[in-house]
Amino acid sequence: xxxxxxxxxxxxxxxxxxxxxxxxxxxxxxxxxxxxxxxxxxxxxxxxxxxxxxxxxxxxxxxxxxxxxxxxxxxxxxxxxxxxxxxxxxxxxxxxxxxxxxxxxxxxxxxxxxxxxxxxxxxxxxxxxxxxxxxxxxxxxxxxxxxxxxxxxxxxxxxxxxxxxxxxxxxxxxxxxxxxxxxxxxxxxxxxxxxxxxxxxxxxxxxxxxxxxxxxxxxxxxxxxxxxxxxxxxxxxxxxxxxxxxxxxxxxxxxxxxxxxxxxxxxxxxxxxxxxxxxxxxxxxxxxxxxxxxxxxxxxxxxxxxxxxxxxxxxxxxxxxxxxxxxxxxxxxxxxxxxxxxxxxxxxxxxxxxxxxxxxxxxxxxxxxxxxxxxxxxxxxxxxxxxxxxxxxxxxxxxxxxxxxxxxxxxxxxxxxxxxxxxxxxxxxxxxxxxxxxxxxxxxxxxxxxxxxxxxxxxxxxxxxxxxxxxxxxxxxxxxxxxxxxxxxxxxxxxxxxxxxxxxxxxxxxxxxxxxxxxxxxxxxxxxxxxxxxxxxxxxxxxxxxxxxxxxxxxxxxxxxxxxxxxxxxxxxxxxxxxxxxxxxxxxxxxxxxxxxxxxxxxxxxxxxxxxxxxxxxxxxxxxxxxxxxxxxxxxxxxxxxxxxxxxxxxxxxxxxxxxxxxxxxxxxxxxxxxxx
Amino acid sequence: xxxxxxxxxxxxxxxxxxxxxxxxxxxxxxxxxxxxxxxxxxxxxxxxxxxxxxxxxxxxxxxxxxxxxxxxxxxxxxxxxxxxxxxxxxxxxxxxxxxxxxxxxxxxxxxxxxxxxxxxxxxxxxxxxxxxxxxxxxxxxxxxxxxxxxxxxxxxxxxxxxxxxxxxxxxxxxxxxx
Numbered sequence: 001x002x003x004x005x006x007x008x009x010x011x012x013x014x015x016x017x018x019x020x021x022x023x024x025x026x027x028x029x030x031x032x033x034x035x036x037x038x039x040x041x042x043x044x045x046x047x048x049x050x051x052x053x054x055x056x057x058x059x060x061x062x063x064x065x066x067x068x069x070x071x072x073x074x075x076x077x078x079x080x081x082x083x084x085x086x087x088x089x090x091x092x093x094x095x096x097x098x099x100x101x102x103x104x105x106x107x108x109x110x111x112x113x114x115x116x117x118x119x120x121x122x123x124x125x126x127x128x129x130x131x132x133x134x135x136x137x138x139x140x141x142x143x144x145x146x147x148x149x150x151x152x153x154x155x156x157x158x159x160x161x162x163x164x165x166x167x168x169x170x171x172x173x174x175x176x177x178x179x180x181x182x183x184x185x186x187x188x189x190x191x192x193x194x195x196x197x198x199x200x201x202x203x204x205x206x207x208x209x210x211x212x213x214x215x216x217x218x219x220x221x222x223x224x225x226x227x228x229x230x231x232x233x234x235x236x237x238x239x240x241x242x243x244x245x246x247x248x249x250x251x252x253x254x255x256x257x258x259x260x261x262x263x264x265x266x267x268x269x270x271x272x273x274x275x276x277x278x279x280x281x282x283x284x285x286x287x288x289x290x291x292x293x294x295x296x297x298x299x300x301x302x303x304x305x306x307x308x309x310x311x312x313x314x315x316x317x318x319x320x321x322x323x324x325x326x327x328x329x330x331x332x333x334x335x336x337x338x339x340x341x342x343x344x345x346x347x348x349x350x351x352x353x354x355x356x357x358x359x360x361x362x363x364x365x366x367x368x369x370x371x372x373x374x375x376x377x378x379x380x381x382x383x384x385x386x387x388x389x390x391x392x393x394x395x396x397x398x399x400x401x402x403x404x405x406x407x408x409x410x411x412x413x414x415x416x417x418x419x420x421x422x423x424x425x426x427x428x429x430x431x432x433x434x435x436x437x438x439x440x441x442x443x444x445x446x447x448x449x450x451x452x453x454x455x456x457x458x459x460x461x462x463x464x465x466x467x468x469x470x471x472x473x474x475x476x477x478x479x480x481x482x483x484x485x486x487x488x489x490x491x492x493x494x495x496x497x498x499x500x501x502x503x504x505x506x507x508x509x510x511x512x513x514x515x516x517x518x519x520x521x522x523x524x525x526x527x528x529x530x531x532x533x534x535x536x537x538x539x540x541x542x543x544x545x546x547x548x549x550x551x552x553x554x555x556x557x558x559x560x561x562x563x564x565x566x567x568x569x570x571x572x573x574x575x576x577x578x579x580x581x582x583x584x585x586x587x588x589x590x591x592x593x594x595x596x597x598x599x600x601x602x603x604x605x606x607x608x609x610x611x612x613x614x615x616x617x618x619x620x621x622x623x624x625x626x627x628x629x630x631x632x633x634x635x636x637x638x639x640x641x642x643x644x645x646x647x648x649x650x651x652x653x654x655x656x657x658x659x660x661x662x663x664x665x666x667x668x669x670x671x672x673x674x675x676x677x
Numbered sequence: 678x679x680x681x682x683x684x685x686x687x688x689x690x691x692x693x694x695x696x697x698x699x700x701x702x703x704x705x706x707x708x709x710x711x712x713x714x715x716x717x718x719x720x721x722x723x724x725x726x727x728x729x730x731x732x733x734x735x736x737x738x739x740x741x742x743x744x745x746x747x748x749x750x751x752x753x754x755x756x757x758x759x760x761x762x763x764x765x766x767x768x769x770x771x772x773x774x775x776x777x778x779x780x781x782x783x784x785x786x787x788x789x790x791x792x793x794x795x796x797x798x799x800x801x802x803x804x805x806x807x808x809x810x811x812x813x814x815x816x817x818x819x820x821x822x823x824x825x826x827x828x829x830x831x832x833x834x835x836x837x838x839x840x841x842x843x844x845x846x847x848x849x850x851x852x853x854x855x
Contacts, residue, residue: 009837010830011756018761025699025765028757030841032699033773036691037790038810384799410798434800438823 105139108132109325111160119144126194130160145194148207148222155201158315161194196220197315216663219312235309237547238287239264240665244654246582248542248670253484255676257575257619257669259461259632261316265385266459266634267583268313269403270612272306273396273455273602273638274591279303281588302601307402314406316664317383329376336372339365367499370468374522379465379627381525381666384435385409388428388456390417395455399602417453425449428456432633435460439620439631448614448637455602455610455638461666463657465520466627471496471568473625481569481650481674484537491674492570493650494625500564503556504533507549511540516566517557519660520627526660527628528554529568531653538652538670545654567650569674572622579615599638606640613639621669630657630667682722685731686715691783692732692773693739699766700743701757710746714739732774736767769841772848793843797836804832 009027012020102108103121110116114129123142124131133141138154145161196205197219204213205220214220218234240260247256264286271282283292283304292305324332343365350358385407389395391414400412415424425444432443440460449456471494480488501517512533519526530553532541584592591597591612600607619632657667693714697707717738718725725734740763747754756762775782794805807818808829815833819826 009834015756015759021756021759021761022765022768024756025759025762025767026769026841027765027837028699028701028762029696029766029769030837030844032695033769033786033790033844034794034805034837034840035698035809036695037787038794038805040691040787386799410796413798431800434822434824 103139103141105135105137105154106141107134107136107328126159126161128161128163130158130162132156132158145222146192147194148205150196150203150205152201152203155203156199157201157203158197158199159195161192163192192223194222195311196222197312199319219308219315221308221311234547235287235289235312236261236264237550237663237665239285240668241545241547241550242285242287242586243582244545244668244670245542246586247577250582253672255573255575255670255672257573257621257632257667258577258617259619259630259634259667261383261664261666262459262461262632262634263579263615263617265313265317265383265407266457266636267615268306268309269385269387269407269409269457269459270591270636270638271304272310272402273399273599273607273610274597275301275600275607276303276598278588278590278596278598279601281590285583285586285588310402310406314408316659317385317406317408320381320383320659320664320666324376324378332372332376336369336376339369339372343369370521371523374468374520378522379463379520379525381461381463381465382435383459383461385460386428386431386458387412388415388424388458389413390454391415392418393454393603393606395602396604417449418451421449421451421453422446424453428458428635432458432460432635436462436620436631436633437464439629440618440633443616443618443633444614444635444637445616448616450639452640453613453637454640457636457638458633460631460633462631463525463666464627464629465522465525467498468519468521468523469496469498470627471498471566471625476570476625479567479650483673484539484652489673489675494566494568494570496566498564498566500566501557502564503553503558505553505556507541507544510534511536511544513541513544513553515553515557516564518566524660525666526658527623528656528658529653530655531651535651538654538672541654542670568623569650569671570624571671571674572624573620573676575617575619577617579617580612583615602638609640610638613637619667619669621667628657632667682719686718688783689732689735690715692770692786693735696736696766696770697739697743699757699770700740700763701755702743702746706746710739710742713742717742730774733767733771736770772845789844789847790840793840793847794836796843797839801832801836801839804829805836808833 008031009024012024015021102118102124106122108124109132111130114131115127116129116131117125117127119125122140123144125144127146131143133143133152134156135141135152135154140154141152143150143152143159145159147161150157150159194205196203196214198214198216200216202213202215203220204211205222206212207222212220243258243260243263244256247258267282267286271279271286274282280303283306286309288304288306288309292308293299294303294305343362346358346362346365349355350362385403387400387403387409389400389412395412403409404411415427417424425446425448428449429441429443432440439462443458444456475495476492477495478490479493481491481493482488498518501519503515503517504513507513514531514533516529517526518529530541532538580592594611595609597611598608599610602610614637615634616637617632617634619630621630622628652670652672655669655671656665658665690711693711694707697710697714698704702710714735718735721738725731743758744754747758757766773786794802797805803822804818807813807821808815811818813821815826815829818824819829822829824832
């Protein structure tokens with residue numbers, strides 16, 4: 001059969017034009033090569049690199065080449081960043097490392113450039129690149145890197161060993177590299193680090209100088225010298241609650257909805273270009289941990305060791321954008337098929353005779369199948385970042401390199417703000433719309449981009465997930481929702497007896513917090529609902545809201561789900577915030593001051609004329625019987641110049657959509673009145 | 678068939694399948710013609726000059742097999758088999774050819790392509806993923822990406838051009854350092 005070229009290159013209009021037909025041939029060849037490269041790919045694209053699923057022993061490259069040719073090829077390949085087994089004597093000789101398989105309780109995924117070997121079933125040696133480990137059952141594992149040894153016991157974590165290149169302006173020269181003038185007056189230094197990022201459980205990292213334990217949502221860095229350094233990515237959660245408090249104050253008694261992750265992501269990218277007091281304030285508002293404060297001669301100018309923060313964002317983004325590989329999908333599909341056969345047999349047996357134990361086993365099996373099904377049909381979650389820069393403005397290349405590497409912005413999109421501000425605004429808004437499946441429109445309002453705009457930083461996040469246990473539409477009724485002041489409004493309330501995790505505790509003399517966790521298919525993400533017990537207003541809980549308290553409250557969520565009666569309003573809302581004053585009030589006024597802000601990290605010569613002209617944030621959420629759809633986007637513009645077993649959602653409540661593995665709060669809101677749009 | 682030829686065939690097979698597809702064969706026909714190509718190659722192995730370009734020799738056989746297929750089907754061959762078009766196709770495949778004793782060379786070429794795809798802007802990458810990876814038609818991709826068929830077609834065209842430039846640059850740097 002002839003290939004259907006309908007989706008391929010367009011045929012030349014004039015087939016007598018020899019060159020046009022030749023060019024058509026080149027296009028056909030590229031078309032076929034793209035198809036071949038993409039369809040042969042058994043990897044999951046992730047911003048952290050190509051993650052290769054390794055259900056089977058990793059295929060070794062054949063070492064047929066002569067030694068001389070091997071060196072040349074290795075050079076070429078490493079230049080291109082292509083995976084190759086290093087010419088380590090071990091690897092070429094093919095020691096026992098070749099044949100040892102990893103303990104099957106562990107699932108390992110490797111980035112395309114990873115160079116590692118399985119030394120023993122529970123010991124892996126990592127020489128370069130990134131590995132992701134997840135244990136299916138409790139099992140021990142030791143990962144050795146050149147700088148440290150990580151010991152894990154049944155958990156999920158990333159571990160990497162990298163050479164990092166740091167570009168700093170050469171002190172002997174005041175010139176800088178720019179996007180337009182490729183001068184090379186930068187001093188480049190390299191350092192190697194081993195880093196660990198824990199998604200679940202505890203991993204210990206040890207070297208000659210000390211030991212550090214990292215728990216969920218924590219990262220550890222070990223350099224060539226010194227003890228492993230513990231850094232935290234809890235900054236985002238702290239910022240989330242600070243922002244919530246400030247927005248709650250500014251929107252007294254009103255609904256709230258925003259994505260703290262989107263705002264902090266856009267601001268963290270902006271902070272990389274800030275210097276001096278501007279940077280100090282931004283870092284404090286973003287709650288960069290004290291451990292990331294720099295010391296030394298230029299600490300006043302560059303106050304934060306932001307590489308650790310950006311690394312954290314890069315790792316979280318990679319995780320959130322991660323997709324299931326074909327190999328994993330097939331494995332789960334085959335598991336489901338086996339379980340379904342088992343289920344059918346059990347159901348047949350149960351139909352003949354009432355057996356309580358058997359029925360309980362059937363229920364367990366059904367839940368297991370549902371969980372696995374959620375893994376192959378998980379919620380849609382995507383995060384994207386972009387930098388839009390005035391095409392004539394010379395941005396520091398090291399800034400663009402740093403941001404591109406961690407936030408996968410694809411470099412800087414040159415744009416003509418100077419001459420075409422309005423089309424530029426529409427172009428950025430279109431990008432946001434596309435990233436959020438058309439849920440966030442017109443993020444940057446008319447008039448906000450002008451000829452003086454130099455840079456716009458955008459972050460967009462989109463989520464769509466079905467509940468693991470959906471509400472029955474037929475059960476939804478129009479009922480009273482009691483507002484904080486005791487008045488009532490009529491709104492559709494969803495009811496259901498659903499398996500939910502419940503928690504709660506006394507937080508003050510007369511205040512009890514009550515929590516419920518509703519999971520989304522796949523159990524990787526969930527919505528946590530928080531309300532005040534005993535008829536107290538929501539503010540009684542709001543004043544105790546913090547990362548530490550949330551951790552305590554979440555710890556009260558009972559392990560395992562139990563069927564409880566849940567009522568929750570069906571609601572849909574859009575939100576819009578201009579965060580300039582909010583952020584100033586939170587402690588970063590300098591960044592917004594014309595002539596006062598310092599963004600010399602963006603451009604050494606003109607950076608002191610730059611300032612943040614706007615921070616716009618928009619959100620959308622639709623909670624219904626089937627699940628949730630949520631989207632949010634942020635644009636930062638830089639211009640020149642004991643409770644009964646139930647959860648009552650018919651009173652005001654706070655809600656968070658969390659990534660369970662990292663604890664990252666993706667979306668956050670407050671429901672005060674479901675009839676308010 | 679001896680073992681060494683089997684190894685050779687498995688190394689060149691994906692390249693030949695891609696080549697046949699660019700000549701207009703769909704996935705099934707390309708597999709069939711690749712089978713015939715390697716069988717013919719094995720039978721005439723003696724005629725292959727040891728110092729010659731094996732990839733080009735195999736592509737020549739594949740090209741003949743394609744033309745024979747159209748002749749046998751008594752159908753009008755597609756424009757992709759026109760001599761001028763084949764010239765363009767060959768130009769691209771020659772640039773992708775194995776260099777010296779590279780092992781796993783085709784996987785490395787694929788990796789270059791994947792790297793170039795990863796460097797595309799997100800809107801172009803999404804269009805590529807929908808059509809090439811998910812196998813969606815232009816209309817389906819337009820619906821998925823809330824865009825129009827025309828816009829998706831344009832994105833694909835832009836993406837192909839950017840990938841081609843990127844691949845050329847990377848391959849040049851491979852050849853310069855070889």
